[in-house]
Amino acid sequence: MRNDGMDTLERKALIFNVQKYNMYDGPGVRTIIFFKGCPLHCLWCSNPEGQPGGHQVIFKRGSCIHCGACVPVCPKGIHRISAAGEHVIDREISCIGCRACEEICLTNALSIAGTYMSVSDLVDIVMEDKAFYDYSGGGVTLGGGEVLMQPEAAISLLAACKRQGVNTAIETSGYANMETVMRFAEYVDCFLYDVKHFDPEEHLKYTGVRNERILENLAALLERRYAVKVRIPLLCGINDGERSIDGICGFLRPYADYKNFKGVDLLPYHKLGVNKYSQLDIKYPLSGDPVPDDAVLTRVKAMFNNRGLDAAVMRH
Ligand code: SF4
Ligand code: SF4
CATH class of the missing domain: 3.30.70.20 (Alpha-Beta Plaits)
Incomplete structure (x- = not known):
């Protein structure tokens, strides 16, 4: 493997959680490492403590x-x-x-x-469960927050894990410059790539940023044959409408037969993170009850399937 000096084990990452034995964020049994700091502010965020940098x-x-x-x-x-x-x-x-x-x-x-942890310490934690990864086809997933915001430490960690034969994934909004995304790509076995809305103005309204750069990076990863699974957090009245879903279908349709396109996971909105807001003295920003019922999930899944795109409902 190329060693370009970025795999320094002493680098520190600002982490807000480490979750073991996860079965949702990538194949097999996984250890999830949550990087602190995010450029987006999705109204439904279930990890509000992961949005700001620093400590809360x-x-x-x-x-x-x-x-x-x-x-x-x-x-x-x-x-x-x-x-x-x-x-x-x-x-x-x-x-x-x-x-x-x-x-x-x-x-x-x-x-x-928020805890500063060295790459070396994080690798040690990851390696504690190597036997589970080997048995289940699992590995490590870096999430957040937004892992792309801490590229030096994250790439060092990914490189170190790969040297140990651990499968790597990142869970990302894709909101970074393309150069950064491509630096990660060399060390990532699969991107779990969020697409939250197809309309740039609606995306801005609900996440705080427009989506052009997110879609450009997604297209570039797929064109360059990096493995990508698209993930759509699904919220009724926010992004389950025909226009947004149809737009995403049209965007992904050219890649339907690419081997590196791993399909679409639909992630129904849940309320698991709501308590955290009051613990941070933050008002929960989402009003209403946007939990999609089975009929909505079936309809949206069918829209993808009808365009020749694999889609599955993934419940946490
Ligand atoms: S709030 Fe707690 S962790 Fe933060 S500076 Fe004060 S004592 Fe330290
Ligand atoms: S119980 Fe309350 S006042 Fe006492 S140390 Fe804990 S947080 Fe502070």
Whole structure:
């Protein structure tokens, strides 16, 4: 394998979760490593703690006994107990991730999103489950947040995993310059590539960015024969309409017979991440109930299948 000096094991990545024994984000049994920071702000994001860079305090209000132990240990003055006895977190002050508050809290009311981890340590974690990958055809998937935002550490990690014979995937919005995407491509066995809406203005409305660069990068990966599975988070009234789905079908149709095009996964919206918003003192940005029912899923799946495109419903 080419060694272009990017596989430095000492590089640090800002990570907000590591999930083992995942069966959804790529083939087989997988370890998922969540990279912090994302250029998109999808209204339905189930990992809001992964959107900003840096560190955030996650506060389980119901577990707090207002003892005040976290107040004096914070070097930034982020915690205080109000005159009314309420625990107040000053979200305007940047948390430096020292974890002093997390460690002193006896009720586990506090945790910190964001840990700098070396590539070397991450490889060690991945390799703990090599036997499961070998048995199941699994491997490692880098997700987020958006892994493309930390290219140096992520590419080093992917390269190191490949050297150890571990299958690699990334779960991505595709929102980066093409050069960055192609640097990743050399070390990625399969892209799990989100297409959230076909209309650029609607994409902007729901995610905070337009989608032209996302679609250009997707086309380039498919044209250059890199393995790609397209994933569509499906939300009623947001992206399940005929125009958006038909647009995506038309875009993908030329690649239907490419061996490197691995089909489409439809990911029905779920509410698993809703609690996290209140723990971050953020108002949940999505109103209504956009969970697609079986009829919607059947209709959308049929639209792909009728255009000769493999599509499957993937429930988390
Ligand atoms: S240490 Fe824990 S329980 Fe005590 S005030 Fe802080 S968050 Fe609440
Ligand atoms: S991690 Fe450190 S800086 Fe951040 S809130 Fe806790 S004590 Fe304060």
